[in-house]
Each structure stands twice: as structure tokens, then as C-alpha cells.
Amino acid sequence: MYRIYGNFIDGQWQTSISQKLLDSINPATGEVVAHTQDSTVADVDRAVTSVRSAFQTTDWGKNSHRRAAALAKWADAIDEHANDLAAFLTAENGKPIREARVEIQGCSDSLRYYSGMARNVFGRTFQPAADNMGFITREPVGVVAMITPWNWPALLLFRDLAPALAAGNGVVVKPADRTGAITARFFELLEGIDEFSQGILALVTGRGATVGNALVEHRGTDMICFTGSTQVGVQIMQTAARQVKKVALELGGKSPNIVFDDADLEKAITTSCRSLFMTSGQICMAGSRLLVHESIYEDAIQLAKAYAEQLEVGDGALETTDMGPIISETQMSAVLAYIEDGRREGRVVTGGNRLSGPRYDHGFFVAPTVIADLPTTSRVIQEEIFGPVLAVQSFQTEQEAIQLANGTAYGLTAGVWAENLSRAMRVAREIQAGTVWVNGYNRNYAEAESGGFKSSGIGRTRGIDGLLEFTEAKHINITF
Structure with a gap:
């Protein structure tokens, strides 16, 4: 019997305002394996508002020890349930089970790498004059809207989610509508990991034309992180430019x-x-x-x-x-x-x-x-x-x-x-x-940066640059 997965907002599972569902279909058999929420713009607003509140009112962005512990515990939970996650990934996405196992292992590896990096978001100091000292700090961008693809829906989620969280951001995740259920399975593993500030992470499933666009356009999101086609990436850049919103895009390839x-x-x-x-x-x-x-x-x-x-x-x-x-x-x-x-x-x-x-x-x-x-x-x-x-x-x-x-x-x-x-x-x-x-x-x-030239994207994932991608540099200057 297939399950119905809700949206995850403010630490709770919720049904979409639309009361409508999307089918997750096994592409090898044509069978339905799960249902996810066919969410609305109002659901997006609910999620963004929750994440922004958590980002502004909790110590998540300023407590690197907390973030390191949270990511490490999530990695432990993934490893504990790795076989079940791989089997479900294969059922929803169709990829061979051997490949699915490798993908799941990559998720916990990304979390462990950035668990360590969470305590290494360093800035620098300089003294341009005898009476003056400058500090360059690295601060989280704020609320990141993360739109993930269906082809490697687990690894490509955590490749970006791990550094975004390690840097201290709040994140709203919108998975591809074909693979929303495997993403929800990962969010279920957050139960009992008290180090995550309630509401700092949200999941909203649905169609790109509705949920994806709403996240890009929402004035409560500070950055858009997208992995997918070049055509959609260009549209996201154009929309984000109207609010001068930061973007990180990994797009197509012809390698x-x-x-x-x-x-x-x-x-x-x-x-x-x-x-x-x-x-x-x-x-x-x-x-x-x-x-x-x-x-x-x-x-x-x-x-x-x-x-x-x-x-x-x-x-x-x-x-x-x-x-x-x-x-x-x-x-x-x-x-x-x-x-x-x-x-x-x-x-x-x-x-x-x-x-x-x-x-x-x-x-x-x-x-x-x-x-x-x-x-x-x-x-x-x-x-x-x-x-x-x-x-x-x-x-x-x-x-x-x-x-x-x-x-x-x-x-x-x-x-x-x-x-x-x-x-x-x-x-x-x-x-x-x-x-x-x-x-x-x-x-x-996880420690080696990757990203595209030309129409293959903008920004870098993984490694140190992948962490800094989700930060803003601030100059604080003191005159004695």
C-alpha cells in the first residue's frame, strides 16, 4: 500500500491547502509508489514565513556547534536506514539498486563533511592604519529556496543542503514533483534530532510552475539554489534579477x-x-x-x-x-x-x-x-x-x-x-x-568544488567554495 507524504513546515507534517495530491510512479512498472502534496502559493508562503521566523529568532545562524551536531546526527540516521532509502529511491526514480546505494551513501558523506565545515566559516582581519581595524566576516545569506531535480534526487539535495545549513541558513526545499516522496523520507529522519531549530528547514512538494515559481518570486527568500535544465535556470535568473536575489545554478551539460x-x-x-x-x-x-x-x-x-x-x-x-x-x-x-x-x-x-x-x-x-x-x-x-x-x-x-x-x-x-x-x-x-x-x-x-562554465551554470557546489556560496561577506570597521 503506498503512502501519502505531507509538507514539512514548522517542524510538523501538513496537508496542502489545495487538498490535492501528486502521484509518484515507478518508471519501470508504471505503478504508483506514493502520493505527495500538490501544493499552492499559500503553502509556499506558510513555509517561507516559518523558516524566516526560525532564522531570525533562534541561534541557528550563530551556533556552529549546534549546526555541526545536527548535520552529523542526520548523517547517522541516513546510514541507519540506508537500505530502505535506496530501495525506495529505486522504486520512485527507476535507477538500479546498486546505483541507488551509492547515491544514499553520498548523502551522509556530504552531511559529515559539512558537519566539520560548519565550525570553519572563517573571516579575516586587517589593520590599514594605526587607529583602524577591519574585520571581514562571513554570514549566512538568510532563507534559501532550494529546487532539486529528479535524476539524482537524494545526492543533489544534500550536495547543496548540507553547505547551506552548515553556513547557518534556513532552507525551504522544493523537490522535483516526480521524486518528492524520497525527499520526504529524508525529512522523516529529522524526528528526534533536537539540534535542528524548529522551523529552520521546510519541505514543500508540488509543481515547478506553481511552487518553484512562488519560491523564486517570494520576497521572503534571499537566495535561489537550483539544479536542472538551462532553460529553467535562465527563467529563474530573470525572475530573481527583479529583486536582485542571489542565485546558484547547476544546469545542463554536453560533456x-x-x-x-x-x-x-x-x-x-x-x-x-x-x-x-x-x-x-x-x-x-x-x-x-x-x-x-x-x-x-x-x-x-x-x-x-x-x-x-x-x-x-x-x-x-x-x-x-x-x-x-x-x-x-x-x-x-x-x-x-x-x-x-x-x-x-x-x-x-x-x-x-x-x-x-x-x-x-x-x-x-x-x-x-x-x-x-x-x-x-x-x-x-x-x-x-x-x-x-x-x-x-x-x-x-x-x-x-x-x-x-x-x-x-x-x-x-x-x-x-x-x-x-x-x-x-x-x-x-x-x-x-x-x-x-x-x-x-x-x-x-565532497571536498572538491564543482560547477559549470557557459550555459552550464553559475556558482560552485561542494568544497570550501560550496560553503562560501551560501554566505555573504561583511566588512566591519573600527576606528580607535
Whole structure:
């Protein structure tokens, strides 16, 4: 029997004023797994008012020991319930259970890292004259509206939520409407963690057009933190600009893996393909473009084809599943439309179709797809597909590889594969991306900053900069 999850406001679970619900649907089976609130603008106002009151009247923003203890205890609770959380994440999102376990572990890791950082929000002092002393302090921004995505709904929540809370902010969380229930499960674990000031953290589920927009427009929110598509990110920036509101945005990606002729080819292709086909390609850091030196181009294509064809596609609840379904029928249709463009403009090496049969007919499954020989102007090359579609291109020279890598509007991540580390470093410095991995991919750490160049976003998450992102610098000057 599926559950109904409420909004979490002022430390209590509440029903939306609308009295309406949203379905959370397992994309592998089409079955309803939970209901969440279809909230209204009035619900948003209730949440923001509660969080602002807690921020202004409690010691949360000034008591770093309290914040450190709260985050550490939340991490303990997540670890205690990790298996149940992973199973529910798979049911609501569709990703393989092995991947879900990794995601849940990343949530507690983020909380533990920022539990320590909560007591390290340092400023600095300076003395410009004999009778004068200056202090630069770091203070919380205030009330942060956090709008999170459905593809990695747990980790991408805590990646931003942990530093926002560690810095002393109050936060209103609005999860993607498709994955609101797993977010509510995390909020249930707050029970008994008395270190959290009542009301300092709220959850409001609902549709982006209603709840998301209301949070961005609300005069009680001081900062908007959003992870999602570039199109929506631009709209948020435009709206926030009217109130000169701070924003932090991680947006789309079209990330390249550049493979030179001296690279360990099998490792490069295997790792690149894994980075693309995990989460069925529904990940902003996916290595969706494979750029290969012309001398090893056909060999690389065959290795990519073999990797795609050996993947076990199916219900993520099965331990044997390597790749699960697309999140929804709408997203699946969009992915298949891109594949048809690729079929017209290039060569579909493998895949290229919706999977059918008893295992697939009730879900939204697309075969792992590899497309080669596409022109650089193709939509498959230029646009974020958010599906299991790998585009393979060839290059002749180092400079051409750099031009191809930088030849889209995006700049989130990239990979460089070469035994010649001087070449690898030259290329890494020239790539316009917030993270460049050399002879590896998707190596993400709580202590290492990440974020996008160009249309991939603004601001940084993780690491020290991820903490400072949620603060304001203040100069206090004393004349003796």
C-alpha cells in the first residue's frame, strides 16, 4: 500500500491547502509508489514565513556547534536506514539498486563533511592604519529556496543542503514533483534530532510552475539554489534579477571525453560509456560525447558498441540490472526523437529503439544507443538529450579536439585520456568546463568544488567554495 507524504513546515507534517495530491510512479512498472502534496502559493508562503521566523529568532545562524551536531546526527540516521532509502529511491526514480546505494551513501558523506565545515566559516582581519581595524566576516545569506531535480534526487539535495545549513541558513526545499516522496523520507529522519531549530528547514512538494515559481518570486527568500535544465535556470535568473536575489545554478551539460591515440583505449571507452549509461544517461555530468583520434576511431566505436550491448536493462530493483528506465513517457519520447535525428544524420551503431516485451511494456525503456559520424551541427551533438545516447566523433589534431570539446553552449565537465600527461594538462587547461578529469571520469568528492562554465551554470557546489556560496561577506570597521 503506498503512502501519502505531507509538507514539512514548522517542524510538523501538513496537508496542502489545495487538498490535492501528486502521484509518484515507478518508471519501470508504471505503478504508483506514493502520493505527495500538490501544493499552492499559500503553502509556499506558510513555509517561507516559518523558516524566516526560525532564522531570525533562534541561534541557528550563530551556533556552529549546534549546526555541526545536527548535520552529523542526520548523517547517522541516513546510514541507519540506508537500505530502505535506496530501495525506495529505486522504486520512485527507476535507477538500479546498486546505483541507488551509492547515491544514499553520498548523502551522509556530504552531511559529515559539512558537519566539520560548519565550525570553519572563517573571516579575516586587517589593520590599514594605526587607529583602524577591519574585520571581514562571513554570514549566512538568510532563507534559501532550494529546487532539486529528479535524476539524482537524494545526492543533489544534500550536495547543496548540507553547505547551506552548515553556513547557518534556513532552507525551504522544493523537490522535483516526480521524486518528492524520497525527499520526504529524508525529512522523516529529522524526528528526534533536537539540534535542528524548529522551523529552520521546510519541505514543500508540488509543481515547478506553481511552487518553484512562488519560491523564486517570494520576497521572503534571499537566495535561489537550483539544479536542472538551462532553460529553467535562465527563467529563474530573470525572475530573481527583479529583486536582485542571489542565485546558484547547476544546469545542463554536453560533456566530452577526449581519447588520444596513446590512451589506454579499453579503459577510456569503458569508463566513458559507464559515465553515459549510468542513470540511463539522465545525468548532467554524463559523458555524452566521445571524441576519438582518427587512428583509433573505428576501434573505439566497436568497443562502445560491445559495452552497450552487454548492459542488462530492466527493473532497477533487480541486483543484476545495469541500466533502468527513462523517468517518464514524455522524456522517453524526447529521447527517441533525438535518436531519429541521429539516424537521419549519422550512423546508429547499436540500439536506437524503445525496448519491448514482458519485461519492458509497462515501463519506459530505451536501448543503450551509440551514434557515429554526426555533423557538429546535429542536435544530437549540440543539445543535452538526458537519455542513453552516446555520440562518437573523430579528430585529427590536439587543437581540433579542443575545438570540438568547446563547440557547444555547455561547459560542465570533461574527460581527457592520454598517457602523455603534458598533452593531457595542456588540453585540460584549454577546455571550458568546471571539472576536467584526466584518465578517469565522474570522480566527485565532497571536498572538491564543482560547477559549470557557459550555459552550464553559475556558482560552485561542494568544497570550501560550496560553503562560501551560501554566505555573504561583511566588512566591519573600527576606528580607535
